[in-house]
Each structure stands twice: as structure tokens, then as C-alpha cells.
Amino acid sequence: MTSKTKTRTRAKTASGPSKEEALRMYTQMVRIRTFEDNANQLYLSGKMQGLTHMYSGEEAVAVGICEALTDSDRITSTHRGHGHCVAKGANYKEMFCELLGKQEGYCRGKGGSMHIADQNHGNLGANAIVGGSMGIATGSALRAKLLGQDDVTVCFFGDGATAQGLLYEVMNMAALWKLPVIFACENNGYSEYTKTEEIAAGSITARAEAFGIEAFQVDGQDVLGVNELSKKLVARCRDGDGPFFLELLTYRYHGHHVGDINREYYRSKKEEADWKENRDPIIRFRAWLVEQGIAEESEIDALNAQIKQDAKEAVAYAEAAAYPGVEEVDMHVYAETDPATLRAGK
Amino acid sequence: MREITLSQAVNEALVEEMRRDPTTFIIGEDVAEAGTPFKVLSGLVEEFGTSRVIDTPISEPGFVGIGVGAALTGARPIVDLMFGDFIYLVMDQLCNQAAKQHYMSGGKLSVPMVLRTNLGATRRSGAQHSQSLQALVAHIPGIKVALPSSAYEAKGLMKTAIRDNNPVVIIEDKLMYQDKAPVPEEEYLIPFGEANIKREGSDITLVATSSMVQVAEAAASILEKEGISAEVIDPRTIVPLDEKTLIESVKKTSRAIVIDEGHQNYGITGEIASRLNEKAFYYLDAPVLRMGAMDVPVPFSPVLEDLTVPTPEGVAENARRLCAGEMIHAA
Numbered sequence: 245m246t247s248k249t250k251t252r253t254r255a256k257t258a259s260g261p262s263k264e265e266a267l268r269m270y271t272q273m274v275r276i277r278t279f280e281d282n283a284n285q286l287y288l289s290g291k292m293q294g295l296t297h298m299y300s301g302e303e304a305v306a307v308g309i310c311e312a313l314t315d316s317d318r319i320t321s322t323h324r325g326h327g328h329c330v331a332k333g334a335n336y337k338e339m340f341c342e343l344l345g346k347q348e349g350y351c352r353g354k355g356g357s358m359h360i361a362d363q364n365h366g367n368l369g370a371n372a373i374v375g376g377s378m379g380i381a382t383g384s385a386l387r388a389k390l391l392g393q394d395d396v397t398v399c400f401f402g403d404g405a406t407a408q409g410l411l412y413e414v415m416n417m418a419a420l421w422k423l424p425v426i427f428a429c430e431n432n433g434y435s436e437y438t439k440t441e442e443i444a445a446g447s448i449t450a451r452a453e454a455f456g457i458e459a460f461q462v463d464g465q466d467v468l469g470v471n472e473l474s475k476k477l478v479a480r481c482r483d484g485d486g487p488f489f490l491e492l493l494t495y496r497y498h499g500h501h502v503g504d505i506n507r508e509y510y511r512s513k514k515e516e517a518d519w520k521e522n523r524d525p526i527i528r529f530r531a532w533l534v535e536q537g538i539a540e541e542s543e544i545d546a547l548n549a550q551i552k553q554d555a556k557e558a559v560a561y562a563e564a565a566a567y568p569g570v571e572e573v574d575m576h577v578y579a580e581t582d583p584a585t586l587r588a589g590k
Numbered sequence: 591m592r593e594i595t596l597s598q599a600v601n602e603a604l605v606e607e608m609r610r611d612p613t614t615f616i617i618g619e620d621v622a623e624a625g626t627p628f629k630v631l632s633g634l635v636e637e638f639g640t641s642r643v644i645d646t647p648i649s650e651p652g653f654v655g656i657g658v659g660a661a662l663t664g665a666r667p668i669v670d671l672m673f674g675d676f677i678y679l680v681m682d683q684l685c686n687q688a689a690k691q692h693y694m695s696g697g698k699l700s701v702p703m704v705l706r707t708n709l710g711a712t713r714r715s716g717a718q719h720s721q722s723l724q725a726l727v728a729h730i731p732g733i734k735v736a737l738p739s740s741a742y743e744a745k746g747l748m749k750t751a752i753r754d755n756n757p758v759v760i761i762e763d764k765l766m767y768q769d770k771a772p773v774p775e776e777e778y779l780i781p782f783g784e785a786n787i788k789r790e791g792s793d794i795t796l797v798a799t800s801s802m803v804q805v806a807e808a809a810a811s812i813l814e815k816e817g818i819s820a821e822v823i824d825p826r827t828i829v830p831l832d833e834k835t836l837i838e839s840v841k842k843t844s845r846a847i848v849i850d851e852g853h854q855n856y857g858i859t860g861e862i863a864s865r866l867n868e869k870a871f872y873y874l875d876a877p878v879l880r881m882g883a884m885d886v887p888v889p890f891s892p893v894l895e896d897l898t899v900p901t902p903e904g905v906a907e908n909a910r911r912l913c914a915g916e917m918i919h920a921a
Contacts, residue, residue: 318663352696361695368662369695373686379655380662380687387660390615390641397659413652420647576693577731579700579755586753588777 260468263538267547269311269467270533273303273526274548276327278555279336280498283326283343283357287502291563292343296357299327301497304525305430306331308470309398309490312478318366318384318397320377323358324430324496325370328400333365336558346565353568354576366395375401375408378427382414385425385486396424396481404435406451407443415487419455424481426474427452427489430464432496437510452489464492465525468532495519591772597630599741599773600706600762603748604631604668606777608638611666614752615642617653618670626670628708628767650676654683654705658757661703662691666752671707674761675721680705688757689732702755706748708764709737709851710801711888711899720888720895722851724799725858727759728829734782735829736760739803741771743826746780754782763801763851783830787839791821794845794909797836797862798824802849802881808902809909818913828858836862837870844875845912849900854882876912881905 261269280300286292299306302324310319310331321328329339334350342349343357350360361369368384371377381399388395405411406429418425435443449459460477463469470492477488497520499507533539539547584590594602608614616634618626622645625632635643646653650671657667671677677684684705691699709722728735734756738744744762751758788803789810798806803824810820821839825831840846846866850858859880866878884898 320659350696351694351698354696355694359694361691361699363695363698368659369691369699371687373682376682376687379652379657379683380659382652383656383659383661383667384663385659386656387663387665390660390665391613410651410655413647413649414655416647417649417652417656576695576697578734579692579697579702581753581755586750586779586781588779 260536261471265311266533266538269307269471270526270529270544271547271551272307272311272331273467273529274551276303276306276330277526278551279326279330279339282340282555282559284498284502286343286559293345294356295501296343297324297501298496298498299324301519301524302430302432302464302494303327304467304470304529305428305464305492305494306400308467309428309474311471312474313366313396313398315365316395317478318368318381318395320368320381320384320397320399321370322377322400322402322405323370323372323374324402325358325360329360329362329367329370332362332367334360334362334367336555337561340558340562341565344562344565345567346562347568347572348565352572354572375405375410377401378405378408378410378414382418382423382425385418385423386421388424389421394482396426396478396486398426398428400428400430402435403429403431403433403440403444403448406448407435412451415452415455415457415489418487419457422484422486424484424486426477426481426487429489429491430494431491432494434496434500434511436500437504437507439510448491449489457487457489459489459491461491461493464494465523465528467525467529495523591774593770594741594773595768595770596738596741596744596762597628597767599745600630600748601632601634603745603752604634605637607749607752608634608642611752613664614666614668615644616668616670617644617646617657619646619648619672621645621670627672628764630767631670650679651683654680655687657703657705658683658688658691658701661688661701662699666702668704668706668752671705673719674707674709674723675718677707677723677726681726684727684733684757684759685730689730692756693732700755701757703757704748704751705757705759706762707759708762710763710765711851711883712895713765714890714892714895716890717887722761722800722883724761724828724850725852725856728858728861732757733829734758734827736782736827737800738762739800739824739826740766741769741773743780743786743824745773746778747826749779750782753779761800765801780826782827783832785823785825785832785835787821787835788824789820789822791819791843793819793843793913794847795821795823795836795839795843796847796849796905796909798822798849799828799851799858801851802900805900805902805905806849809905812902812906813909816910818909820909831862833865833869836866840866840870841873844873847879847881847905847908847912849881849905851883851899853885854880855885857882876915879908879912881908
């Protein structure tokens with residue numbers, strides 16, 4: 245880390261969230277964890293085909309940031325995208341339907357786990373090309389500035405994506421043009437099956453600072469800290485003070501994807517246990533809620549049980565839901581254009 | 591009718607559409623004060639300002655990606671790629687991102703973006719500034735591809751491209767920027783998927799795109815003097831392709847040559863020839879021939895470069911032999 249990088253740990257005296265905001269953040273984190281537990285089960289039991297990448301362990305990042313956004317603010321997401329999707333307001337039913345390739349999924353079953361888009365909540369979609377959405381996020385921010393709209397775009401990507409050249413091209417333009425975009429690097433310590441320190445030379449935040457972008461390294465397991473900083477940066481983006489860069493230190497509990505089970509050749513079970521037992525964002529925040537008198541243990545247990553039940557019902561719904569009809573296969577290749585707009589004088 | 595250059599025609603289309611729709615903007619390298627190296631955009635920044643005619647760093651994947659994001663969220667970007675050869679640099683943004691958003695989202699998202707770029711050899715620009723890469727993008731579902739063959743098409747197709755709700759790659763022939771053609775003063779648009787029968791004939795059909803339309807017309811003039819009547823058809827857009835007009839022509843003439851400046855191997859000529867074989871087979875008196883650019887990197891030396899592109903004489907010779915019943919391969 246360079247001397248200019250601001251390391252953020254939450255000040256004890258900071259004014260905290262309201263009870264409602266705090267419970268919502270807790271709920272959203274548990275909804276992500278529960279979604280992933282069910283998705284993992286669907287895969288392991290052979291009910292779900294294809295590739296999927298678990299967000300478990302990183303919940304405080306998506307929730308801390310997305311709780312600072314409104315529905316008109318945009319995000320771009322990654323192959324490890326279920327967490328961003330839930331945090332930005334998506335519902336279980338359409339998400340599970342999408343994971344199982346059903347017609348009622350967010351993308352009519354045509355996207356799958358790695359391509360869920362939910363434009364009603366400003367989610368421009370997950371992207372299965374590592375770093376592939378950095379241009380999209382920056383373009384969304386350029387559109388806001390060009391059309392005089394005050395929304396902010398957050399570009400989620402992993403530490404692995406800092407190795408893609410596109411990041412440097414778009415950070416340069418975002419900085420030149422002062423665009424309302426926040427580059428949120430989720431550093432979970434691993435670039436697929438390789439330790440980040442083996443693929444990233446130097447400092448990650450210094451990459452952004454080289455463009456004159458204000459960069460912050462944050463404890464990504466602390467939802468309050470992430471949220472507090474995000475609120476400030478989103479407000480500054482709206483005031484034309486962007487772009488910003490966040491490096492969020494976090495951890496991915498599962499392998500790179502659900503099939504990456506035997507992974508001791510690249511990381512130890514001891515390391516995994518340490519993060520799960522000592523730094524889990526949900527356990528930490530639950531303890532804080534109780535300590536602050538915001539919720540009783542029994543209320544939290546009831547909340548968790550309700551979310552589990554919601555997930556169970558959504559999974560059952562998705563399993564029983566219909567696949568798209570075969571006539572769908574060549575629908576939506578091209579968007580329709582109203583013929584009236586293609587006439588002269590229109 | 592007045593005559594203007596292809597460059598002026600593109601400029602007019604952009605001005606008209608940018609006046610019409612405040613969500614349109616141009617983004618690319620040296621598009622503002624420089625007006626691009628070909629000066630096609632001269633005067634635009636003076637009218638629309640630097641917020642709508644945006645100069646970028648030399649970062650092709652970056653600014654194409656930015657175009658995709660702007661298009662996804664409600665703007666209509668016109669992305670300027672200085673040379674068609676740079677398409678290789680932007681393939682992920684164009685083919686994995688722009689082309690697939692509408693389908694992957696089940697029809698919820700769309701990318702109304704124009705990528706304008708160019709093609710064409712014989713400008714002595716070497717192997718990396720002379721390619722005609724329309725086949726690369728035409729291969730990808732989700733992208734439309736327009737190939738204007740004159741100032742008239744350049745204006746009408748550009749206006750349609752900007753209003754279309756899909757990613758459209760429009761590739762101009764950089765050797766034709768100063769070529770004049772009649773262009774009406776009043777507004778017009780050319781619909782996609784409607785071929786233009788440039789010249790009617792009865793003995794052989796010459797299907798030609800972009801720069802090769804002039805070559806086919808010159809070949810038809812040579813053939814006419816020998817008593818061979820060639821029909822010349824310009825598809826104008828290769829995606830969507832007006833198969834019907836092409837097939838009807840071949841059913842009438844029974845012979846066809848397809849001419850395009852992209853490499854012949856696995857190219858546009860092969861695709862169109864194959865469709866004619868599949869759908870007009872029983873009407874054919876000869877194999878459908880392909881004539882693309884030679885399958886070599888474009889050489890610099892003028893004597894070599896000129897050999898790589900189809901010529902009127904080459905097209906006429908192949909047409910002559912097809913009409914004489916010789917089973918030949920295209921040179």
C-alpha cells in the first residue's frame with residue numbers, strides 16, 4: 245500500500261445506521277448466504293447444470309455498497325455475481341428459475357448463473373468474461389454525465405481482473421472525464437486457483453492512484469465500514485467528484501466454482517477455517533446487532549429461519565417451473581426497431 | 591440531383607441524426623477537432639461540442655466498451671474505429687458484450703450502438719491498415735453489418751444504423767471517401783435487408799459488396815461489349831441479407847459470381863455462394879464462384895498489393911468462362 249492510500253477502519257464514534265437499515269443489511273447478507281447454500285446444493289445434487297461461482301464469505305462487500313445505492317444507480321457484476329444481484333434487490337424466485345434455465349428466470353433461462361441481469365433494480369448484468377464489464381460500467385457513467393442524470397455506477401470485479409488491460413484504459417478515461425463510477429475490487433485473495441500475490445505485482449490501490457483516482461483499502465468483512473464509506477463516495481460521485489476506487493479485502497469460502505472442491509494444493513483448510521470462524525461478516529454483524537441492542541438473538545434466529553423458508557419455497561417453485569418453449573431458441577437475437585422510427589421525417 | 595462525396599454523405603447523416611436525437615454522441619480517437627484522419631467528421635465538434643464529439647485516448651477496447659455501457663443505459667453512441675483492422679482489438683467488447691446482451695438477458699437489455707469503421711486495400715498502407723474484416727463480425731449473431739457502396743448508400747444506411755436498436759457495424763470503403771454520387775437534398779433512409787439491383791442483366795449475376803460494386807459494374811460494362819448481359823446486385827447489408835433478391839436473380843440468370851474484398855477463405859463470398867447453391871441449385875448452369883481478396887496478408891509493394899484484390903478484368907474473365915460452360919476455379 246502506498247502512503248497516499250487511505251485505509252479505512254470504522255470509527256467507533258461514527259453515527260451508525262438506523263435500526264431498520266441495520267436489520268436490512270443483516271437480512272440481505274443472510275439472503276445471499278442462504279441463496280448460495282441452496283445453489284450449491286442444487287449443483288451437488290445434480291439438479292443444476294453448468295458452472296456457478298459462490299459469493300459466500302463476501303456478503304459485506306455487495307451489501308455494504310448496494311445499500312448505499314438507489315434503484316436508479318447501476319451496477320455491473322461478475323461471474324461470482326449472485327451476491328451483487330441479491331444485494332441490488334433481485335428476488336429469489338426469478339433467480340432460482342434462471343439458475344435452473346426456466347422461462348420465469350430473470351433472463352427467460354437464456355442467461356444462467358453467470359448472466360443474470362435485473363434492469364428494474366439497475367443491475368446491468370453479470371459478466372462471464374473476467375474484467376469484461378469495466379467498459380460497460382464506465383459507459384453507463386458517461387451516459388449519466390452526458391444526459392445530465394445523477395445516477396452512479398458501481399463496477400464490481402475481482403482481484404484477478406486487475407490483470408486485464410481494459411481496467412487501465414477505462415480508469416484513465418473515467419479520471420480524465422470525472423465520471424460518476426466507483427471501481428470496486430473484491431480482493432478475495434485468489435485469482436481462480438492462484439494466490440493473488442502471484443499474479444499482482446505492487447499495490448492494487450496504487451494502480452488507480454496512478455490515474456489520480458482516490459483509492460481506499462477497506463475491510464470487506466465489515467458491512468458497516470463498507471456502507472459508511474460507500475455512502476460518502478456515492479454522494480461525492482453525484483456531486484461530480486468521481487471516479488473512486490475501492491479495494492475490499494474479503495474471502496471466498498468455496499472454491500473458484502462449485503466443482504473446485506479439492507483445493508488444498510492452492511490454499512489450506514486452516515486458512516479457510518480462520519476466515520470462517522474469526523472474520524465472517526454475518527457472525528460479526530450479528531454480534532454487533534445484539535451488542536447494540538438492535539435485535540435479540542431470538543429475533544435474529546426467527547429472521548434466519550424465515551429466509552431459509554423463503555429459499556426453500558423459491559427452489560421448489562423453480563424446480564417445478566416450466567422450461568422455455570423450443571420456439572424461444574432464436575428469439576431475442578436482435579432487438580425490434582419500431583418501423584415508424586425508420587421513416588424519413590420521423 | 592446534386593452530387594456529394596461519400597465523406598460528405600456520412601457527415602450529413604451524422605449531423606442530421608445528432609440534431610434529431612440528443613442521446614446520440616460520437617466517441618473515438620481524433621474525432622473532434624481533427625475530424626478523423628479522413629476528415630469525415632469535420633465541423634461536427636463545432637456544432638455539437640466536445641461533450642457529444644468525444645476524443646478518446648488510443649484505447650479501442652476501452653472506448654468500445656464505454657459505447658456498449660452507454661447504449662445499454664439509454665444513449666445512442668456512434669463509436670468511431672479509425673481503421674477496420676482495429677476490429678481485432680475490440681472483439682470481446684463487440685462480440686462477447688454488445689452482440690449478446692439482448693439475447694442473454696432474455697430480451698430485456700439492448701445495445702443501440704453504431705460502430706463505424708472502414709475497409710479496403712490498394713492504399714499502400716501495409717498489412718495492418720488495409721484489411722476488410724466484415725466476415726469476422728458478420729459471423730457473430732446479434733450484430734448487423736452494413737457495407738455502403740456509394741455516397742447515397744453511406745448516408746441512407748448510416749441513418750438507419752443510428753436508429754436501429756441493435757449493435758450495427760457499418761464499414762465504409764476508405765478509398766471511396768472522395769468519390770461523388772447523386773444524393774438527394776431531402777431526407778431518406780435505406781432499410782436494412784434490401785438489396786439494390788444496380789444493373790439488370792440476364793446471363794450472369796454479379797453479387798458485389800462495398801468497394802467491389804464498382805468493380806462488378808466495370809466488369810459488366812466490359813461483358814456488355816461482348817454480348818454478355820450481367821446483372822449487378824449490391825446486398826447493402828450482409829446481416830440481415832436479402833436472400834430473396836439474390837436467389838430470384840440467380841434463378842433468372844443461372845450463373846453467379848460473388849465478389850467481396852475480404853479474404854476469400856471462410857469469407858462473405860463463401861457464405862453467399864453457399865446460400866445460392868442451397869436455394870437455387872436446380873436453376874444453376876455453373877458452379878457459383880467466389881472472388882475475395884487473396885488469402886495473404888496485404889503486401890505493401892504496389893505491384894504486389896494490386897494483385898490481391900479482384901479487378902474488373904478478373905471478374906469479366908471468370909464471367910466469360912462461366913458463360914462458356916467451363917468449370918473453373920476463381921483466380
